[in-house]
Amino acid sequence: MSLLVRVIVVGAGSRGENYARYASVHPERMTVVGVADPRKFARTKLQRQHQIVNKNIFEDWQSVIEREKFADAVLICTPDSLHKDPAVAFAKKGYHILLEKPMATTAExxxxxxxxxxxxxxxxxxxxxxxxxxxxYKIKEVIDSGVIGDVIHIQHLEPVGFYHFAHSFVRGNWRNEAESSFALLAKSCHDVDLIHYWAGGRRCVKISSFGSLSHFTKENKPAGAADCCLDCSVEADCPYSARKIYLLRVKEGHTGWPVSVICPNSHPDIESVTEALKFGPYGRCVYECDNDVCSNQVVNMEFEGGLTAAFTMVAFTEEMCLRKTTIYGSKGELSYNGHEVHVFDFLTQTSTKHKPQHKAPVEFGLGGHGVADYHLIDAFINAVAKNDPSLIRSGPEETLQSHLLVFKAERSRLESRVVDCGETSVMNK
Structure with missing residues (x-):
């Protein structure tokens, strides 16, 4: 196979566009040769960015499947509930697949x-x-090095961020379980996957979970509040005001996420954002939406050998998605504050700091998610070019196991019981 990997983007939203950016940074490694998206603006934008020929522009992925195979790989970035059918079809056609998380919305x-x-x-x-x-990733390397000894307990927190939760899980695409999926799958399958990863091959034997939707309900709507933030007389006193989250950002010159999401068919400016807030879902009062997913949830896990883990997801935080982790070992304690890793050695009673260099092109951002996005697509493209699946850290079997833990955790929450991970049935949502 040529070292230049040809890819098709299925779903040209923010995730698809971001992964496709790799072709602009490394044109010698990857080229985007096709795009499928029902939205004309989105597919035309990607076509323009990557000079895709007209015959390879599609309104749906089914039309791509009807053609003879004309690429090496496909990037599937469709909505969560629309992952399974294209993934199965492209796999049968012989395409290597990068599939946005979660893999699908049911265990089956x-x-x-x-x-x-x-x-x-x-x-x-x-x-x-x-x-x-x-x-x-440095956390995994430290664990595997044996510096902290046997892992005894993992404590992990995901602070979603107050306005992030309002944007994505109250007003946005992941607000309603029937239309997308439950919050633990949509937002925190990352985190359950990390805990499973850090457990180092030990099987989870029991899992329990508690959580609910807090605050973002009709009962908590302030007196005098309107159904739309643009018409609201008490909006100035609301931290979740759409004026603050979107319009104020545009006025300050910020047109990236989350503003870009609410104007999928145009470039965000004052006029288009105002229009979107007046007539679209993102201008709604957060206390009058059709949201039903958990705003806070805890998951407890017991692994083989007595290893325990506790995970917390909470919406109401200042920091946004800046995970915090403490791992307690028999020889030391590892702590991660969202920026760097510290290891305290019990024997020497000294602390060592680990802060790897964040090497990624500026096109992917200077830190956080953007850096990780770059390394994920870089690993996938290298794996395809070299025909070496070992370069992929999030391959099929292990990722499936962590997804199944998410479904079992949600079953525990819904059924108010501890779930034995040896049970053969899985929750079908």
Whole structure:
């Protein structure tokens, strides 16, 4: 296979556009040769960015499948509930697949995707970008080095961010379970995956979970509040005001996320954002939306050998997605504050700091998610070019196991019981 990998982007939203950016940074390694998206603005924008010929512009992925195979790989970045069918179809056609997380919205669909990829002999990389974050990956390296001894307990926190949660899980695409998926799958399958990764091959034997939707309900709507933020007389006193989250950012010259999301068919400016808030979902009062997903949830896990883990996801935080982790070992304690890793050695009673260099092109951002995005797509493209699936840290079998833990955790929450991970049935949402 040529070292230049040809890819098709299925779903040209923010994730698809971001992964496709790799072709602009490394044109000698990857080229975007096709795009499929029902939105004319999105597919035309990607076509212009990558000079894709007209015959390879499609309104749906089914039209791509009807053609003879004309690329090496496909980047599937469709909405969560629309992952399974294209993933199965492209695998059967012989395309290697980078699939945005979560793999699918039911355990059965996740199993089906992995099964067909294995049987078809194609590589599958799931978009667990945190595995590729250099600092978070350092945690895995430290554990594997034996410096902290046997891992005894893992404590992990995901602070979602107050306005991030309002944007994505109250007003946005992941607000309603029937239309997308439950919050633990949509937002925190990353985190359950990391805990499973850090457990180092030890099987999870029991899992429990508690959580609910707090605050963002009709009962908490302030007196005098309107259904739309632009018409609201008490909006100035609301931290979740759409004026603050979107319009104020545009006025300050910020047109990236989350502003870019609310104007998918145009470039965000004062006029287009105002229009989107007046007539679209992102201008709604957060206390009058059709949201039903958890705003806070805890998951407790017991692994083979007595290793325990506790995970917390909470919406109401200042910091946004800046994970915090403490791992307690028999020889030392590892702590991660969202920026760097510290290891305290019990024997010497000294602390060592680990802060890897965040090396990624400026096009992907200077830190955090952007750096991880770069390393994920870089690993996938190298794996395809070299026909070496070992370069992918988020391959099919292990990723499936962490997804199944998410489904079992949600079953525990819904059924108010501890779930034995040896149970053969899985929750079908």
């Amino acid at each position: 669909d996740c199993i089906a995707i992995v099964d067909v990829c294995i049987r078809s002999g194609v590589m599958l990389s799931v978009g667990h970008v945190l595995r590729y974050d250099p600092t978070i």
